[in-house]
Amino acid sequence: MTDMTRGPIPDPAPHVAYRACRENITRLVTSDPSVAELPVPACPGWNVRDLIGHLVLVCQMAVEEDPGEITDPPPPPPGIPVHELVVTWAALEEQLQEVLLRADWLRRRVLPLDALSHELDLRSALGLPPPDGSPALADALDLAVGGFTMSVQGRGLPALRVRTPDRKWAAGEDEAAATLSAGSLEVFRALTGRRTVHQIAELSWSTSPASWLPAFTWGPFTPPTSTIEESAPTPMGLDRHSAT
Secondary structure (H helix, E strand, O other): OEEOOOOOOOOOOHHHHHHHHHHHHHHHHHOOHHHHHOEOOOOOOOEHHHHHHHHHHHHHHHHOOOOOOOOOOOOOOOOOOHHHHHHHHHHHHOOHHHHHHHOOHHHHHHHHHHHHHHHHHHHHHOOOOOOOOOOOHHHHHHHHHHHHHHHHHHOOOOOEEEEOOOOEEEEOOOOOOEEEEOOHHHHHHHHOOOOOHHHHHOOEEOOOOOOOHHHHOEOOEOOOOOOOOOOOOOOOOOOOOOOO
């Protein structure tokens, strides 16, 4: 993957981005305790309590520097109230900054990606809009495009340019054969298993997307078989099927 927009920049502070997501999520789930049992369509079989339990366990694994796959922790113990989970999460997150400073590049970025992805899942379940200007989005999107790029290359597909209103990437090493354009959050949701194949195909493509649709299944992510949330409107200047 080549980011064609951003030049060399200092390593960001992933704990700051992660904390913003944790605080947003905590505020959402503690303002109305009745949401604990609400299902989360983006995470089949989970309710809100399960989602918080997942985030707590991922944070705990990071703090303990567990070498396991943090994207698939064991299920949380049943019955722990949400307000107890968020207290535990806050205490764990206090230790996270030091851990992330010595973590490898991937783990430093997977944690904010996971937190942002589930914040968006939660907001969708609650019928709320996404956050305005999340500090986790830029690096999470870089990581998601990087994983997608490996999927494109692993399937022997032509390179694809991925474009948002303020950034663009080359997903592949050769000259891009097509361009996918959408808003940053919409690209992120498409790349992280929150958009159906049909929704992905309805984004702004410069040519038929059929060749690249299988590449949206990568790592832990698979497009859902039915719509879990509506796509965001196409941003101004990124007309559907007319990207350049």
